[in-house]
Amino acid sequence: MAKLYTLIKNATVVSMEGSPQAVLEECDILIENDRIKAIGQQISAPTDEETITIDATDCIVTPGFVDGHHHMWQHLLRGLTVDWSLYGYCCHLRSVYGSLYTPDDVYFANYAASLSLLNNGVTTVLDHCHVINSPAHADAAVKGLKDAGIRGTFCYGFYPNPPVPGDMASAANDKFSPVARLEDAARVRQQYFADNEVDNSLITFGVALNEPPLVSREDNVAELDASRKLGARIITVHTSVMPGDIVKGEVIQNFSTAGRMAPDLVFSHGAYMTKDEMQALQQSGAGVVGTPDTELQMGMGYPVVWKALDQGCRACLGLDITSNQGNDFIVQMRLALQTQRARQLDRKVAQLLPRKTADAMRLATLGGAEVMQMESSIGSVTAGKKADLVIFRCDDIDTVPVVDPIGTVVFHASPKNIETVIVNGKIVKRDGKLVGVDWASLSGQVKARSQRLRDDAAKVDMTNAENLFKAAFEKGMEEAPITSF
Ligand SMILES: [Zn+2]
Incomplete structure (x- = not known):
């Protein structure tokens, strides 16, 4: 079979290899099929093969970003929750909106969300998918991710949205019971992810567990054991989200006590982890994902x-x-x-800052690959790794002069500078536009489905759900110690 080549010429390459991270000037990158074949100066492609050549003069090439925690289904609701706290979010998103989603809503949400991520240079995502109200919802979620051509891990959510919107108690009578859900997760694993290897499949299979108090500690461990039996590559769970979680030690401490901590675990949030929990995290090789925008907005603490x-x-x-x-x-x-600089510099004098820009860039790329157990395949611009690359054009009024290429990407560039995005050797964004997307049709679907969901949600009586969550949140705050470590 003929090989496909892409040759990126004359770029500034932020490789994310080494410490401090290497920046290579006037550098070429040769991609052969899905992998980076060579990096260096004056590289040429084989003359007898068809080659796409990209002139990257005045451009910075970085690894694709890795997003370690994302509820892709919520894409249809963008803008709805800009002024909401976690309490408001839990009441409405997790007791009403999730219940209203049809399988087709999930498909279009996951498809559009994936394309939006690619447009922003995010080439790998962990989809924490807690909208699986039926087997058809799971099928639709997987198809949305696969159709978009993004890399990632689909984490099958065990969370039961209440079948009666706004009535959390109705989840107990859902015919899609925990047993049926587990059987369906096994089906999905077999049907779509028979080969669950990162090197062979763009999308791999994982599980998103429930978080206490939605399940007991014992049931949480049982969910974890069942997920490993299914062959989940990654198992993710929300952790230590509120100050009250410090005294409860419900997730990491529980898994640690049960002897279940391992590198396949990805904990999201975790600002209120105890010292012991952090130590258990470090010793096990499990990962943690900070989500700065949502954590700072919703009362989930400072990014951990x-x-x-x-x-x-x-x-x-x-x-x-x-x-x-x-x-x-x-x-x-x-x-x-x-945020971290503000905290560390509060009432202190220092010429140089304690946290470096290159470290933030590493968190967004190689750090994500490590958390998702994918660092041998992605996360840096390295010969032999998969070709997941972002090309920033940096010759406009906002980016000239480029003094420090990593600084330009983090502090001066914006998504409008992202000219080209490559996933698995395939160009998915070129000349600033997504490739092969019928946006007129897709935007119509997104708008209409969003409107219907919001209209349906407006008819739901929220009294019970609001009282229930308010009591739970207030109890959590009451139990909270004054400071965390
Ligand atoms: Zn989340």
């Missing part, structure tokens, strides 16, 4: 990523809830970095 790095843990960034904010990953790097 720096503390986690200091303790030698695997850490990365995620977008989480894009009904709050958009998919700009550059913003996540900046929020994580600047």
Whole structure:
């Protein structure tokens, strides 16, 4: 079979290899099929093969961003929750909106969300999919991801949206019971992910567990064991989201006590982890994902990523809830970095800052690959790795002069500078536009489905759900100690 070549010429390459991270000037990158074949100066492609050549003069090439925590289904609701706290979100998104989704809603949400991520240079995502109300919802979620051509891990959610919107108690009578859900997860694993290897499949299979108090500690461990039996490559769970979680030690401490901590675990959030939990995280090789935009907005604490790095843990960034904010990953790097700088510099004098821009870039790329157990395949611009690359054009009024290429990407560029995106050797965005997308049709679907969901949600009596969540949140705050470590 003929090989496909892409040759990127004369780029500034932020490889993310080494410490400090290497930046290569006037550099060429040769891609053969799905992998980076060679990196260096004056590289040429084989003359007898067809080659796509990209002139990357005045461009910076980085690895694709890796988003470690994202609820893709919420894409249809973007803008809805910009002024909501976690309490409001739990009431409405997880007790009403999730229940209203049809399988087709899930398909279009996952497809559009994936394309939006690619448009923003995010080439790999962990989809924490807690909208699986039936087997058809699971099929639709997988198809949406696969049709878009993004890389990632589909994490089958065990969360039962209440079949009667707004009535959390109705979940107990759902005919899609926990047993049926587990059987369906096994079906999905077999049907779509028979080969669950990162090197062979763009999308791989994982599981998103429930978080206490939605399940008991014992049931949480049982869910984890069942997920490993299914062959889930990654198992993700929300963790230590509120101050009250410090005294409860419900997830990491529970898994640690049960002897279940391992590198396949990805914990999202975790600002209120205890010292012991952080140590268990470090010793097991499990990862943690900070989601700066949503955490800062919704009362989930300061992003845990720096503390986690200091303790030698695997850490990365995620977008989480894009009904709050958009998919700009550059913003996540900046929020994580600047928030930490503000905290560390409070009433102190220092010429140089304690946290570096290159470290934020690493969290967004190689750090994400490490958390998702994919660092041998992606996360850096390295010969032999999969070709997941972002090309920033940096010759406009906002980016000239380029003094520090990593600084330009993190502090001066924006998604409008992302000219080309390559996933698995395939160009998915070229000349600033997504390739092969019928946007007129897709945008019509997104708008109509969003409107219907919002109209249906407006008819739901929220009294019970609001009282239930308010009591749970207030109890959590009451139990909260004054400070965390
Ligand atoms: Zn989440």
